[in-house]
Amino acid sequence: MTKPAIARVALDHLHAGTFDYLVAPGVHARPGQLVSVPFGRRQCIGIVCDVGEDSALPLERLKPLTTLCEAWPPLRPEWLALVGFAAGYYQRGIGEVALPAVPAGLRDPKRWARQQRSQRRYVATAAGRAALPGALPARASAQRRLAEALLAAPLAADALSSLHPRAAALLDDWQAAGWVGMVTEAASSDAVDQRLVANLVSEPVAEPVADAVTSASVARALASEAPAASIDRLPTLTDEQRAAVDAIAGASGFDAFLLHGITGSGKTEVYLRAVAHCLAQDADAQALLLVPEINLTPQFMGRLRARFAALGEHGVVALHSGLSEGERAANWLAAHQGRARIVIGTRLAALASFRKLSLLIVDEEHEAAYKQQEGLRYSARDLCVWRAKHLGVPVVLGSATPSLESWCHAEQGRYRRLVLSRRPAADTAALPTVRTVDLDAHKRQGRLSGDGLSSTLLDAMRERLARGEQSLLFLNRRGYAPVLSCDACGWVSECTHCSAYLVLHRGDGMLRCHHCSWQEAIPHACPSCGNIDLRPLGRGTQRIEAALAEVMPDARVLRIDADSTRRRGSAEALFADVHAGRVDVLIGTNMVAKGHDFQRVTLVGVLNADSALFSHDFRASERLFGQLMQVAGRAGRADLPGEVLIQTRYPHHPLYAALARHDYAGYARMLTNERRDAHLPPFIHQALLKAEARTLEGALAFLEDAAARFDTLDVAADGRVVRYAPVPLAMVKINDTYRAQLLLESASRQALHLALSAWRDTLGGHGVLRWAIEVDPLEI
Numbered sequence: 193m194t195k196p197a198i199a200r201v202a203l204d205h206l207h208a209g210t211f212d213y214l215v216a217p218g219v220h221a222r223p224g225q226l227v228s229v230p231f232g233r234r235q236c237i238g239i240v241c242d243v244g245e246d247s248a249l250p251l252e253r254l255k256p257l258t259t260l261c262e263a264w265p266p267l268r269p270e271w272l273a274l275v276g277f278a279a280g281y282y283q284r285g286i287g288e289v290a291l292p293a294v295p296a297g298l299r300d301p302k303r304w305a306r307q308q309r310s311q312r313r314y315v316a317t318a319a320g321r322a323a324l325p326g327a328l329p330a331r332a333s334a335q336r337r338l339a340e341a342l343l344a345a346p347l348a349a350d351a352l353s354s355l356h357p358r359a360a361a362l363l364d365d366w367q368a369a370g371w372v373g374m375v376t377e378a379a380s381s382d383a384v385d386q387r388l389v390a391n392l393v394s395e396p397v398a399e400p401v402a403d404a405v406t407s408a409s410v411a412r413a414l415a416s417e418a419p420a421a422s423i424d425r426l427p428t429l430t431d432e433q434r435a436a437v438d439a440i441a442g443a444s445g446f447d448a449f450l451l452h453g454i455t456g457s458g459k460t461e462v463y464l465r466a467v468a469h470c471l472a473q474d475a476d477a478q479a480l481l482l483v484p485e486i487n488l489t490p491q492f493m494g495r496l497r498a499r500f501a502a503l504g505e506h507g508v509v510a511l512h513s514g515l516s517e518g519e520r521a522a523n524w525l526a527a528h529q530g531r532a533r534i535v536i537g538t539r540l541a542a543l544a545s546f547r548k549l550s551l552l553i554v555d556e557e558h559e560a561a562y563k564q565q566e567g568l569r570y571s572a573r574d575l576c577v578w579r580a581k582h583l584g585v586p587v588v589l590g591s592a593t594p595s596l597e598s599w600c601h602a603e604q605g606r607y608r609r610l611v612l613s614r615r616p617a618a619d620t621a622a623l624p625t626v627r628t629v630d631l632d633a634h635k636r637q638g639r640l641s642g643d644g645l646s647s648t649l650l651d652a653m654r655e656r657l658a659r660g661e662q663s664l665l666f667l668n669r670r671g672y673a674p675v676l677s678c679d680a681c682g683w684v685s686e687c688t689h690c691s692a693y694l695v696l697h698r699g700d701g702m703l704r705c706h707h708c709s710w711q712e713a714i715p716h717a718c719p720s721c722g723n724i725d726l727r728p729l730g731r732g733t734q735r736i737e738a739a740l741a742e743v744m745p746d747a748r749v750l751r752i753d754a755d756s757t758r759r760r761g762s763a764e765a766l767f768a769d770v771h772a773g774r775v776d777v778l779i780g781t782n783m784v785a786k787g788h789d790f791q792r793v794t795l796v797g798v799l800n801a802d803s804a805l806f807s808h809d810f811r812a813s814e815r816l817f818g819q820l821m822q823v824a825g826r827a828g829r830a831d832l833p834g835e836v837l838i839q840t841r842y843p844h845h846p847l848y849a850a851l852a853r854h855d856y857a858g859y860a861r862m863l864t865n866e867r868r869d870a871h872l873p874p875f876i877h878q879a880l881l882k883a884e885a886r887t888l889e890g891a892l893a894f895l896e897d898a899a900a901r902f903d904t905l906d907v908a909a910d911g912r913v914v915r916y917a918p919v920p921l922a923m924v925k926i927n928d929t930y931r932a933q934l935l936l937e938s939a940s941r942q943a944l945h946l947a948l949s950a951w952r953d954t955l956g957g958h959g960v961l962r963w964a965i966e967v968d969p970l971e972i
C-alpha cells in the first residue's frame with residue numbers, strides 16, 4: 193500500500209506554522225493551491241505550502257482536505273518563498289502573511305467551482321468538436337482552440353480524459369506533432385487569426401490565451417522597432433535620464449538601483465522606458481510599479497495606459513485597497529496568470545502573485561506609507577528588494593529625498609546610484625527659490641493675520657492670482673482647528689476614548705477624534721463652566737480656506753485633504769480641476785505634497801512646519817526635510833520660475849538652510865553622521881514588542897513579564913541584543929485601549945532575529961488584548 197500524501201497547509205491563524213492534512217487517493221494536491229479544509233468546527237481557506245509523506249501527528253488524527261482550487265494555476269514557488277520570508281522576518285505565522293495577500297473574492301470555494309465548471313464546459317465542447325471526423329478546416333481550428341484552451345486551463349491530463357474520451361489522446365498526438373509549439377508560434381506570428389482571437393476573448397477560459405496572443409504581438413511590436421524609434425517617441429531623454437535607463441536595461445540578474453532624481457527631474461520617464469525595455473525583451477515579462485498613495489495611481493495609470501496602449505486595457509492593472517472586491521480579484525488574477533503585463537499599486541501590491549515578474553520599481557521609496565502599521569507590519573519597499581534578489585531581476589528605488597537607509601546602502605555600494613540632478617528643461621524649469629518668512633518679526637510689525645497668514649505670503653499669492661498662476665498652501669493638518677478651548681476655565685476638547693484632542697470641523701459642526709471614530713456636536717457653551725466664548729486654537733486646512741475666502745475673495749480656492757476627498761473618485765476630480773487651471777489657490781495636506789506634476793503652480797507656501805523640528809522622534813527631521821523638499825518641488829515645474837515661502841519662527845534653522853540650498857546630499861550626510869554617533873538606525877537594528885490592554889498597568893505588566901523571559905534566553909546572554917525597559921507610548925490611549933512597548937536593539941541583524949524568534953515562542957499570557965512584534969519600526 194502506498195503511503196497517503198500529506199499536505200502542509202497555511203491557515204490565517206495567529207503565529208502558526210502550517211497544519212497537516214490528508215490528501216485522499218486520486219486527489220492531486222500541489223504546492224501553491226488554495227484549499228478548503230476543516231479546522232475545529234469551521235471550514236477554513238488555506239494554501240498548500242508543501243506536499244509530503246510524513247506527519248508529526250498520527251495519521252488517524254489528520255483530517256482530509258475538502259476542496260482544492262483548480263480554477264487557476266497554483267501560486268508559484270517564488271511567491272511561497274516570499275511569504276515564507278516575510279513571515280520569518282516580521283515574526284508572523286506564514287498563513288497570516290499568505291492568506292490576506294490573496295483577495296477575499298478568490299478565497300471562495302463557490303467561485304472556484306463556478307470558474308472550473310465553465311472551463312470544463314469549454315474544453316468539453318472544444319474536444320467534442322475537434323474529435324468530429326470529416327470537416328477538416330473546422331477541425332483544424334477547433335483543434336487549435338482546444339490546444340490553446342488546454343495550454344491555458346490548469347487541468348490535469350486525467351481530468352481531461354474524463355471530459356472526453358479522446359481528449360487526452362489528442363493532446364498527446366498534438367504534442368507529438370508539435371501542435372503545442374504551433375500554437376505558441378501562431379500566437380507570436382503575424383498571421384494570428386483575428387477572428388480566433390475574438391472568439392477566444394468571449395470565452396472566460398480563453399482570456400489568458402487571447403491576452404497572451406495580444407501581448408506577444410505587442411512585445412514583437414516593441415522589439416521590432418529600432419530602439420530609438422520605439423523608445424524616443426516622447427520627450428528626448430536628457431543625458432542623465434538616458435544613462436539611468438541604460439543602466440537599468442543593462443542589468444543582468446539582480447541589481448538594486450537608487451534613482452536619486454531631484455523633484456521634476458523626470459524619474460517617471462525613466463520608469464516608463466525601463467518598463468518598455470523589460471517588456472520588449474520577453475513576451476511574458478511583467479513589471480510592478482509601486483506608488484505610496486492611492487491618489488497617485490490615476491495619474492500614473494493614465495501615463496502607463498497612454499504609453500502602453502498596445503497592451504490593451506487589461507494589460508495594465510491597478511492593485512490597491514480603493515478597488516471593489518471584484519476589481520481587486522480580477523486584477524490580482526490577471527497578474528497571477530500573466531495577462532497583466534504591468535501592475536501599478538500601493539504597498540499591498542508588493543505581495544501580489546505574478547507569473548513572471550521581471551522588473552520592480554518603487555517610486556518615492558522614502559515614504560512612510562510603504563510601511564504597514566497594522567497586522568503584518570511589513571515594509572513594501574524592503575520586500576520588493578528581497579523579491580528582486582530572489583527572482584534575480586532589477587529593482588529601482590526612486591526618490592528626490594531617499595530614505596537614510598537607502599542612501600546609506602548606496603554610499604556603501606550595495607545599491608547602484610543613478611542621479612538626475614537637473615530638470616529636463618533646466619534653462620526654464622529651474623528649481624524654485626526657497627525663502628523663510630520670519631513669523632515673529634511679522635507679528636511684531638503687525639503683518640500677521642489672526643489666521644496665521646503673513647503679509648509676505650499673501651502678497652506673493654496675490655501676485656500669482658494677478659498673473660493667472662497657481663499657489664499651493666501646504667498644511668499637514670485637516671479640520672478647522674486642532675482643539676477647541678475655553679479661556680475662562682481652561683477646558684479643552686479632549687477625546688474621552690483617546691489621549692488626544694477632538695479636532696474642530698466647521699463644515700458639519702462637529703468635534704471629531706482623528707484616532708477613533710468618536711465625534712460630537714460642537715458645544716454652544718463650555719461643558720465645564722458654561723462660558724459661551726469658546727476659542728478654536730491653532731489652524732487646520734478648513735480654517736485657512738475660510739481665511740482666504742475673506743482676504744482673497746476673487747480667488748478660486750480648493751482644499752484637498754482626507755475630508756474633502758472622502759467619496760470614491762473625488763480626489764481624482766479635484767486634481768483634474770487643478771490641472772485644468774480651474775483653481776487659483778490649492779490648500780492641501782500631505783496628499784498634495786508629492787508626486788503630482790502641477791504645471792501651473794509657481795508658489796508654494798508652507799504653514800506650520802516648525803512643530804516637527806523639535807520632535808522626540810529621531811526620524812522627524814528626516815521626514816520633515818523630505819516632505820518640504822517634495823512640496824517645494826511642486827513649484828516651477830514647467831516654464832515658469834517657482835518660489836517657496838516657509839513660514840517659521842526659526843528662520844535660521846539648518847534644516848531650512850539646507851532646503852534653500854536644495855542640498856539633500858549635504859543634509860543626508862549630516863543626518864548620517866548624527867545617527868552613526870548616536871547609534872541609531874540604519875547603524876543599528878531595532879524591533880519593538882507592542883502590547884495593548886484595557887489598562888496601562890495590564891500592558892506594562894505583560895511587557896515586564898516578556899522582559900523577564902527575554903533575559904533568561906541564551907541569545908540574550910551574549911549581550912549582542914540590548915533590551916530596554918517597557919514604556920507607555922507617547923499617545924498612550926486610543927479607543928479605550930492602553931498601549932505600551934519594549935525596544936530591542938542590536939548592531940547585528942542576525943542576533944536580533946535569533947533573539948526574536950526564540951523570544952516569540954515564550955510570549956503570550958493574560959491581561960493583554962493584543963501584542964505584536966514590529967521589526968524595523970519607523971516610529972519608536
Ligand SMILES: Nc1ncnc2c1ncn2[C@@H]1O[C@H](COP(=O)(O)OP(=O)(O)OP(=O)(O)O)[C@@H](O)[C@H]1O
Pocket residue numbers: 427428429430433453454455456457458459460461591592616617786787788789825826829
Ligand atoms: N526628457 C524630457 N524632456 C522634456 N520633458 C520631460 C522629460 N522627461 C520628463 N519630462 C517632463 O518633466 C516633468 C517632470 O517629470 P516627472 O513628473 O517624471 O518628475 P519626477 O522626477 O517624478 O518628479 P517628482 O519627484 O517631483 O514627482 C513632467 O512634466 C515630464 O513630462
Ligand SMILES: [Zn+2]
Pocket residue numbers: 687688689690692705706707708709710927
Ligand atoms: Zn478618540
